[in-house]
Amino acid sequence: xxYFIENMKEKIFKAIKQLVSDKYLFALVILMxxxxxxxxxxxxxxxxxxxxxxxxxxxxxxxxNFYFGQWFYLFVFVAFGLVVAFLHSIITVKLLxxxxxxxxxxxxxxxxxxxxxxxxMASRILDLQALL
Numbered sequence: 096x097x098y099f100i101e102n103m104k105e106k107i108f109k110a111i112k113q114l115v116s117d118k119y120l121f122a123l124v125i126l127m128x129x130x131x132x133x134x135x136x137x138x139x140x141x142x143x144x145x146x147x148x149x150x151x152x153x154x155x156x157x158x159x160n161f162y163f164g165q166w167f168y169l170f171v172f173v174a175f176g177l178v179v180a181f182l183h184s185i186i187t188v189k190l191l192x193x194x195x196x197x198x199x200x201x202x203x204x205x206x207x208x209x210x211x212x213x214x215x216m217a218s219r220i221l222d223l224q225a226l227l
Contacts, residue, residue, distance in 0.1 A: 110192045123203040124184050131180035135173045138217045142169045172217040
């Protein structure tokens with residue numbers, strides 16, 4: 096068991112070392128994390144308590160496009176951004192070690208785009224037009 100733990104530590108440190116040595120990819124991962132932190136702060140502080148139901152999500156499928164829910168449902172947007180950034184960062188590092196630089200860069204840009212689209216959707220639902 097101790098050998099397994101030491102082996103995993105070694106693999107993780109090697110992967111992080113490889114990421115830090117690739118300056119462009121490291122900058123993309125840092126950009127994704129900073130973008131997510133700003134996203135979580137802006138959207139999290141924009142959510143206010145309200146007794147009535149608010150627009151909580153949008154779907155092109157169904158009878159209506161906007162669906163209503165309680166105000167605390169909107170914290171799912173913050174959780175979405177954090178989960179996407181965390182998972183995309185880990186998968187980007189794994190892709191760097193397995194497949195190389197080019198695929199990891201594409202995947203990092205894909206993660207940045209997903210967070211940006213989530214930010215646009217949350218801004219529309221929360222009516223934060225000053226940010227767009």
